[in-house]
Amino acid sequence: xxxxxxxxxxxxxxxxxxxxxxxxxxxxxxxxxxxxxxxxxxxxxxxxxxxxxxxxxxxxxxxxxxxxxxxxxxxxxxxxxxxxxxxxxxxxxxxxxxxxxxxxxxxxxxxxxxxxxxxxxxxxxxxxxxxxxxxxxxxxxxxxxxxxxxxxxxxxxxxxxxxxxxxxxxxxxxxxxxxxxxxxxxxxxxxxxxxxxxxxxxxxxxxxxxxxxxxxxxxxxxxxxxxxxxxxxxxxxxxxxxxxxxxxxxxxxxxxxxxxxxxxxxxxxxxxxxxxxxxxxxxxxxxxxxxxxxxxxxxxxxxxxxxxxxxxxxxxxxxxxxxxxxxxxxxxxxxxxxxxxxxxxxxxxxxxxxxxxxxxxxxxxxxxxxxxxxxxxxxxxxxxxxxxxxxxxxxxxxxxxxxxxxxxxxxxxxxxxxxxxxxxxxxxxxxxxxxxxxxxxxxxxxxxxxx
Amino acid sequence: xxxxxxxxxxxxxxxxxxxxxxxxxxxxxxxxxxxxxxxxxxxxxxxxxxxxxxxxxxxxxxxxxxxxxxxxxxxxxxxxxxxxxxxxxxxxxxxxxxxxxxxxxxxxxxxxxxxxxxxxxxxxxxxxxxxxxxxxxxxxxxxxxxxxxxxxxxxxxxxxxxxxxxxxxxxxxxxxxxxxxxxxxxxxxxxxxxxxxxxxxxxxxxxxxxxxxxxxxxxxxxxxxxxxxxxxxxxxxxxxxxxxxxxxxxxxxxxxxxxxxxxxxxxxxxxxxxxxxxxxxxxxxxxxxxxxxxxxxxxxxxxxxxxxxxxxxxxxxxxxxxxxxxxxxxxxxxxxxxxxxxxxxxxxxxxxxxxxxxxxxxxxxxxxxxxxxxxxxxxxxxxxxxxxxxxxxxxxxxxxxxxxxxxxxxxxxxxxxxxxxxxxxxxxxxxxxxxxxxxxxxxxxxxxxxxxxxxxxxxxxxxxxxxxxxxxxxxxxxxxxxx
Numbered sequence: 001x002x003x004x005x006x007x008x009x010x011x012x013x014x015x016x017x018x019x020x021x022x023x024x025x026x027x028x029x030x031x032x033x034x035x036x037x038x039x040x041x042x043x044x045x046x047x048x049x050x051x052x053x054x055x056x057x058x059x060x061x062x063x064x065x066x067x068x069x070x071x072x073x074x075x076x077x078x079x080x081x082x083x084x085x086x087x088x089x090x091x092x093x094x095x096x097x098x099x100x101x102x103x104x105x106x107x108x109x110x111x112x113x114x115x116x117x118x119x120x121x122x123x124x125x126x127x128x129x130x131x132x133x134x135x136x137x138x139x140x141x142x143x144x145x146x147x148x149x150x151x152x153x154x155x156x157x158x159x160x161x162x163x164x165x166x167x168x169x170x171x172x173x174x175x176x177x178x179x180x181x182x183x184x185x186x187x188x189x190x191x192x193x194x195x196x197x198x199x200x201x202x203x204x205x206x207x208x209x210x211x212x213x214x215x216x217x218x219x220x221x222x223x224x225x226x227x228x229x230x231x232x233x234x235x236x237x238x239x240x241x242x243x244x245x246x247x248x249x250x251x252x253x254x255x256x257x258x259x260x261x262x263x264x265x266x267x268x269x270x271x272x273x274x275x276x277x278x279x280x281x282x283x284x285x286x287x288x289x290x291x292x293x294x295x296x297x298x299x300x301x302x303x304x305x306x307x308x309x310x311x312x313x314x315x316x317x318x319x320x321x322x323x324x325x326x327x328x329x330x331x332x333x334x335x336x337x338x339x340x341x342x343x344x345x346x347x348x349x350x351x352x353x354x355x356x357x358x359x360x361x362x363x364x365x366x367x368x369x370x371x372x373x374x375x376x377x378x379x380x381x382x383x384x385x386x387x388x389x390x391x392x393x394x395x396x397x398x399x400x401x402x403x404x405x406x407x408x409x410x411x412x413x414x415x416x417x418x419x420x421x422x423x424x425x426x427x428x429x430x431x432x433x434x435x436x437x438x439x440x441x442x443x444x445x446x447x448x449x450x451x
Numbered sequence: 452x453x454x455x456x457x458x459x460x461x462x463x464x465x466x467x468x469x470x471x472x473x474x475x476x477x478x479x480x481x482x483x484x485x486x487x488x489x490x491x492x493x494x495x496x497x498x499x500x501x502x503x504x505x506x507x508x509x510x511x512x513x514x515x516x517x518x519x520x521x522x523x524x525x526x527x528x529x530x531x532x533x534x535x536x537x538x539x540x541x542x543x544x545x546x547x548x549x550x551x552x553x554x555x556x557x558x559x560x561x562x563x564x565x566x567x568x569x570x571x572x573x574x575x576x577x578x579x580x581x582x583x584x585x586x587x588x589x590x591x592x593x594x595x596x597x598x599x600x601x602x603x604x605x606x607x608x609x610x611x612x613x614x615x616x617x618x619x620x621x622x623x624x625x626x627x628x629x630x631x632x633x634x635x636x637x638x639x640x641x642x643x644x645x646x647x648x649x650x651x652x653x654x655x656x657x658x659x660x661x662x663x664x665x666x667x668x669x670x671x672x673x674x675x676x677x678x679x680x681x682x683x684x685x686x687x688x689x690x691x692x693x694x695x696x697x698x699x700x701x702x703x704x705x706x707x708x709x710x711x712x713x714x715x716x717x718x719x720x721x722x723x724x725x726x727x728x729x730x731x732x733x734x735x736x737x738x739x740x741x742x743x744x745x746x747x748x749x750x751x752x753x754x755x756x757x758x759x760x761x762x763x764x765x766x767x768x769x770x771x772x773x774x775x776x777x778x779x780x781x782x783x784x785x786x787x788x789x790x791x792x793x794x795x796x797x798x799x800x801x802x803x804x805x806x807x808x809x810x811x812x813x814x815x816x817x818x819x820x821x822x823x824x825x826x827x828x829x830x831x832x833x834x835x836x837x838x839x840x841x842x843x844x845x846x847x848x849x850x851x852x853x854x855x856x857x858x859x860x861x862x863x864x865x866x867x868x869x870x871x872x873x874x875x876x877x878x879x880x881x882x883x884x885x886x887x888x889x890x891x892x893x894x895x896x897x898x899x900x901x902x903x904x905x906x907x908x909x910x911x912x913x914x915x916x917x918x919x920x921x922x923x924x925x926x927x928x929x930x931x932x933x934x
Contacts, residue, residue, distance in 0.1 A: 024826055031828035035729025038722045042746045042802070045795045049749075052764040053756065243652035251646060252653070264656040270849065270919045271912065272856020274883050275663060278890075278908040282666030286896060289516050289546075304659050311656075337642040365753025368858035368883070372890050404755040404859075411762055411863060419763055426756050437751065 053423050053430070060424025063200035063215065064160040066126070066189065067152040070103040072138060074146040083142040096131035096138075097123060100153065113188065117181050125182050127154035129209060129216035155195065157215045157417040159186050163197045166416070203424060207380050208406065214417035217410070219425055221379050225295055225400030226364060232299025233306060233363050238356050240303075241310035242345075248311075249318045250340055269308035276305045277369030285373060292374035293399040301369045306359040313355020317348040350447035357440040361433050367404040375405045403429045455613070459504055459620055463497040466624045470496030470631050478633040487638035495637045498644045499627035504620040508612070515608045520546075523601045527593060541594070548598040549605070667912065670896075670905035677899040683906060689869035689880075691889070691900045699903045701910065703869040707879035711790045711865060712854035714875065718794025720847055723801025728831055730802070731809040743806075750799035754859040761792040761864030774876035782866065782878045789865035790875070793857055797850045804849070808842030809835060841929030848922035852915040858883040882907050 012018055017025070074081060076099055078088050101123035108115050108122075115122050130153040137151070138144050154160075158178035161167035163186070172180045189195040206218025244265075252258040280301035284290045290297045321344045329339035379401045401409070403425060410422040474492035478484035485492070520542060527541075556562065631637075675683070678699060686700020726746060730739050766783035773787075774780045812835050820830040836843070866878025867888065889904040896902065 024829070028826045028828045031831070032729070032733055035725045035733055038725030039729050039734075039742050039746070041722050042726055042749065042795075042798050043742065045798070046745060046749055048764070049752070049756070049760050049795070052760055056763060240652045240655060243649045244655065247646075247649035247653045251649065261653050261656055264660050266923075267916060267919060268656060268659060270852060270915065271663070272852075272858070272883070272915055274856065274858045274886055275667075275908055275912050278886070278905065279659070279663045279666055281890060282670060282905070283662055287517075287666075288513060289520075307655070307659075335638065335642060337645060361751065365755065367753070367755045368862075368887065371887050374891070376891055404753055407755050407759060408859070408862075411759060422759055423763070426759060429753065430756070433751065433753070 053426050056420060057423025057425075057427045059164040059166075060203055060420045060427075061200050062164065062197050063202065064155050064163050064195060064197045065152045066104075066155050066195045067150060068104060068107040068194055069148045070100055070134065070151045071106070071148045072134075072145050073099060077138060078142070078145045083145065085139050085142050088139060088142060088145075091135075093131040093135055096135045100126065100130060100134055111192070113185075113192075115185055117179070117185070121179065121182065122185075124177075125156055125159050125186065127156050127215045128213045129154050154215050155186070157213065157415060159183070159195075160197075160215050161417055161420075162186055163190065163195075164420070166420070203421075204428065207382060208378060208401070208409075209380075210378075211413045211415060211418075214413075214415050214421055217418070217421050219403065219406060219428055221382055222401050222403045222406035222425070223428070224382065225298075225375075225379075226402045228295040228400065229299040229302060229402060230360055230364060232296060233303050233360060234356070236299070236303040237306050237310050237359065238352075241307055241356070241359075242314055242352060244307075245311050245314035245318060246340060246345070249315050250336070250344070265308050265311055268304075269312065272368075273305055273366055274368040274372065276301050277372030279304070280369060280373045291399065293401070295400045297373050298370055298375060298400065298402065301373060302363040302366060305366065305369065306363045309359040309362060310352075310356055313358065314348070314352045317351025317355065318344060320351065321347045347449070350443050354440045354444050357436050357443070361436045361440075364432060364436070365404055365429065367402075367408055370402055370405050371408065374399075375401050376409050378409070403432075455508070455616065459501060459508075459616070462620050462624060463501045466496035466500040466627065467493035469624075469628055470494075473628060473631045474633060474635070474637070477631070485633050486636055487641075491637035491641050492631050492635065494641045495635070496624060496627040496631065498641065499623040500620050501623075502644070503623055504616050507619055508616050511608075511612045511615070515605070515612065519601060519604045519608060522604055523597050526600055527597055545594055545597045545601055548594060549601040552598065552602065663912065667905050667909040670902050671909050673897075674899055674902035674906045677902065683903070687871065689885070691903070697900055699899065701882075701907070703871045704880060704882045704885055704907070705910075706871050707786070707865065707869070708855055708881040708883070710786050710875070710879065711793065711861060711881060712851055714786060714790025715793035715797055715854045716847065716851060718791055719797035719801050719850060722794075723798045723850075724805055724843065726798070727802040727805035727809055728835075731806050732827060732831055732835070743803075746802060747799050749795065750803070752796075754796065754857060755863075757792050757796050758859040758863035761788050761860055765792050766864060769876065777876075779874055779876040782876070784864055784866035784878045785876045786865060786879050787875045789861045792864055793854055793860050796857070796860065797853060800850050800853060801846055804846035805839070805843050808839045808846070811842075812838045841925055845922040845926035848918050848925070852918035852922070855918070856883065856911060856915050858887060862887055882911050886911070 076095060077091055079091075080087050101119060104126070105115070105119055105122060133153055134151060137149075156178075158167050158172070158175065159182065162172075162178075162183050167175070167178060167183070169180050169183060172178045172183055186195060190197075202216075203218050204223070205220045206216065207221040208218065209216040244261075248258065248261065252261075280297060284297045284300060285292055325343050325347065326339050329343045330336070334342065379399055407422045407425045407429070410418040410425065471489050471493035474485060475482065475489055482489055523545060524542065678697075683699055684701055686698060687702050688698040688700045689703050691697040691699060726742075730743055734742065762784070766785070766788040769785065769787055769791075770781060770783040774782070774785065816834050816838060817830055820834045821827075825833065861881045861884050865880060865884065867880050867884060868878050869880050869885070870877060872879065886904045886907050889901055889907075
């Protein structure tokens with residue numbers, strides 16, 4: 001036991017790293033870089049996603065209009081000459097088209113501009129919606145007939161696209177719907193100030209338009225439809241969700257039934273949303289014969305879908321209220337029900353509201369189940385939801401559409417201008433979601449309590 | 452409809468006031484004499500007035516349309532029924548005519564007497580069109596008769612509903628009012644009622660699941676009566692045709708679904724996992740407070756937005772820079788497009804779940820590993836990941852179930868062609884795309900082409916349910932107990 005075994009390991013310097021240490025340190029750096037790369041990839045994906053949508057969609061909020069004096073000739077628009085709107089309604093939009101086209105031609109002649117094309121091609125520069133616009137204006141005020149009005153009307157989607165950079169001279173040569181001569185004229189008119197591209201409120205307020213007139217398509221009906229559905233979801237999901245959470249968190253005995261409910265809720269939270277659409281179709285539409293695509297059915301389906309989210313959030317905030325509150329209330333002689341409804345629930349309210357808003361945001365963006373209950377139908381009219389037919393409920397009569405569904409139906413149309421519209425609609429949707437999430441964050445910041 | 456509710460609510464409020472007053476009166480105005488607080492006596496009356504009436508109203512509203520339809524259907528003479536191809540469409544026609552006549556009366560174009568004397572030889576369609584009601588086809592004698600009896604039955608039903616509901620409300624009000632007395636245990640009764648409402652609300656979750664399963668089972672059974680189940684589960688072709696002779700094989704759809712989900716997971720799992728590790732172990736507090744919410748924003752974006760992103764950006768880009776130069780195809784919707792975009796959507800899902808799990812590994816394990824001389828990455832790889840593995844596997848399984856059930860991204864990004872192929876730049880389709888495809892538009896719910904959607908839905912439900920349960924099982928079974 002006297003002599004120590006002689007170490008056979010080579011001598012190492014404490015100042016220089018040996019090969020193995022270097023290797024280990026390199027592995028460490030590599031690993032760290034992978035992690036950083038993953039985080040950056042995620043953030044880049046978000047940025048690319050948002051820029052792609054913004055880049056495609058911001059132009060939907062701009063629209064090109066043309067303004068020139070339109071002579072509303074009496075012999076075409078009111079042949080009888082007695083300004084009766086009922087009779088004048090017999091003149092369809094096809095009757096108005098030559099009126100506005102002629103006026104444009106005359107105005108160009110008066111200004112000394114050579115259009116370089118025939119009247120038909122000139123008229124094709126205007127939106128198909130323009131005659132309808134003028135017709136509505138005239139029917140609302142029959143005295144306009146016979147006068148010359150300074151009207152501002154929509155130009156066609158391709159001309160609008162030219163000012164937004166979507167249509168170019170080269171693409172126009174290959175396009176049946178627009179010719180380079182039209183673009184040259186449009187450029188000329190824009191320099192004269194007759195054509196102007198400016199902010200477009202109509203995109204938010206107007207209803208949808210048919211596939212050949214993307215320039216007139218708006219989101220008004222879809223926003224209202226979404227709004228009504230959110231009302232239904234809020235009115236049903238919040239009370240039911242809170243009631244269920246109170247029972248499960250505060251009263252439920254530990255037994256089979258409670259277990260079953262718990263398992264069901266956590267499973268429903270993970271069921272694909274399209275399955276809720278199938279449920280809605282089978283139960284509400286095929287079995288109960290509710291009107292297809294009414295906001296009530298949409299709201300019911302979305303309610304069932306968001307309930308688990310709301311229940312989970314509500315239970316978490318009920319759990320966060322310390323037991324001392326309950327014990328104090330009980331100690332002062334309150335019943336269990338009183339202690340919960342008078343003390344625990346108000347304290348948990350900010351958390352519950354935050355969870356509800358997040359559930360609503362989820363419901364607002366949901367598309368798939370609504371497709372199945374028939375919300376893809378083309379809705380041109382502002383629905384009169386509150387009117388009650390003799391045997392329908394409010395919100396059950398007229399069909400509706402919703403924001404995300406409108407996006408989907410626009411992506412299914414062939415005119416490329418609808419891509420711009422769809423992206424614009426998504427911007428509106430994202431703005432709504434952002435506002436809801438901000439409210440949720442503010443609520444949490446303002447009322448959150450640490451016990 | 453609305454005024455029934457308003458009237459009931461009015462009755463309820465009336466009951467509240469009356470009940471409270473009676474209780475106070477019975478105690479001689481001294482609330483200390485009462486068993487419960489005065490409000491509970493009021494609430495007791497309100498609940499007894501409203502709850503039975505509302506329950507009956509709800510049930511009636513659901514049952515009456517179904518019952519009326521059955522009765523009308525039975526009245527249609529058999530010979531007529533046999534020559535109609537599609538009984539459901541006939542019923543729709545009858546219902547539309549009946550509602551149309553009602554609307555016309557409401558708008559003042561018809562009076563009630565004329566409406567019941569409408570004859571089928573007069574031009575009903577034109578008359579209703581005048582009132583702004585559009586009918587699909589001319590009205591036949593039988594349909595008109597049926598519609599008239601539909602209206603009559605509905606009117607009788609509505610009258611009886613009114614009578615029953617209000618009789619119940621008044622009976623409840625009167626009974627509760629009569630029972631109100633200072634010794635009535637009003638609080639206990641009200642609390643019992645509230646507790647029952649709470650129980651009903653929480654049972655809704657079970658009801659929803661039962662509804663999902665039953666509705667899909669019912670129509671799936673109908674489907675398998677029209678189409679052999681072997682051909683559905685093992686068929687290699689998906690070729691629906693509404694003239695008959697469709698081939699509705701599940702395999703190509705399932706293949707597309709799994710292929711796309713696999714690519715999505717290949718994107719999401721490494722990125723999400725590394726991001727979670729970096730945030731939990733390396734990132735400074737400041738980086739974490741910026742990067743974590745940014746990545747979680749990805750989870751709050753609706754799937755239709757990802758769908759549009761796939762359609763207008765990712766799809767064309769993959770086609771122009773990868774598929775066409777490599778000669779792998781020239782379709783912008785492809786497995787790759789949908790898979791990558793879905794992967795991006797799943798990143799926050801994987802990363803936030805894994806982040807929680809990594810954070811729950813106790814610090815002592817890390818300290819022990821550092822004490823033995825391990826570097827940070829060695830600690831992560833050899834200590835933390837093995838400890839967190841069950842949780843991470845659970846997160847990946849949940850992400851997979853998300854990917855399989857995802858709809859809008861694949862509808863817009865993957866295409867509609869059912870194909871069994873290995874080329875990831877080829878358009879393929881999934882179960883969810885076909886559910887949407889078969890059920891949107893005018894569908895005839897007695898054809899196998901529409902009913903197949905329910906069988907697909909059931910398949911999807913079973914697969915995702917199994918994945919979820921399996922994920923929970925793994926997490927529970929292999930969870931490390933550190934305390």
